[in-house]
Amino acid sequence: MGGDGGSIPGRADIVRVKGYEFKRNLGGMGYDPNTMVLKERGALSPQEARGLALTRCRVSQLPLHVPIVLDRSGYPYNKEELLERMLAKSDVLKSLGIKSLKDVVTINDGSEALFAPFANGTLQCQLTGVPCNGSKRFLFNWTCGCIFAEKAQREIGQQRSTQQNCPVCGAPNAKILPMIPDLAPP
Ligand SMILES: [Zn+2]
Numbered sequence: 001m002g003g004d005g006g007s008i009p010g011r012a013d014i015v016r017v018k019g020y021e022f023k024r025n026l027g028g029m030g031y032d033p034n035t036m037v038l039k040e041r042g043a044l045s046p047q048e049a050r051g052l053a054l055t056r057c058r059v060s061q062l063p064l065h066v067p068i069v070l071d072r073s074g075y076p077y078n079k080e081e082l083l084e085r086m087l088a089k090s091d092v093l094k095s096l097g098i099k100s101l102k103d104v105v106t107i108n109d110g111s112e113a114l115f116a117p118f119a120n121g122t123l124q125c126q127l128t129g130v131p132c133n134g135s136k137r138f139l140f141n142w143t144c145g146c147i148f149a150e151k152a153q154r155e156i157g158q159q160r161s162t163q164q165n166c167p168v169c170g171a172p173n174a175k176i177l178p179m180i181p182d183l184a185p186p
Contacts, residue, residue, distance in 0.1 A: 055133065073177075075179075105143070136185065137164075
């Protein structure tokens with residue numbers, strides 16, 4: 001495979017969901033290199049790909065359950081499954097730039113209130129309850145792990161807090177980052 005710029009780990013190495021794969025079809029038309037397709041059954045829509053990335057652990061592909069951590073790109077992981085791979089010195093974690101728990105943040109609310117009702121493994125905006133399923137842009141705070149819809153931050157969060165404080169929990173020195181910016185909705 002030529003002309004693809006070298007040895008950056010393929011998405012297929014990082015996000016692997018049973019029955020799905022990232023199709024690399026750089027020469028052809030129609031597919032972005034990161035397009036996730038359901039084998040034998042055609043393409044997964046961008047929203048479906050986002051939904052999977054946001055509701056499953058990035059390394060185990062199991063539905064999210066507490067405790068949950070986020071990496072610097074806002075991809076969620078089940079903490080136990082991440083720790084197992086850390087102990088095993090997994091190459092997948094190396095390719096994701098995760099060496100220790102300093103490279104992730106634990107979502108600070110360990111309760112079931114993190115989850116949208118009636119949706120297995122789907123987190124919700126901690127300001128408005130909007131499900132974090134790929135239909136809306138989401139942000140997270142690297143310093144405390146609170147997650148919230150970008151729109152909610154604009155409408156509610158800024159009234160509650162100054163720029164330096166987390167709009168959800170009020171913790172100081174907020175560092176707000178986008179979740180899964182490489183797959184985020186337009
Ligand atoms: Zn917070």
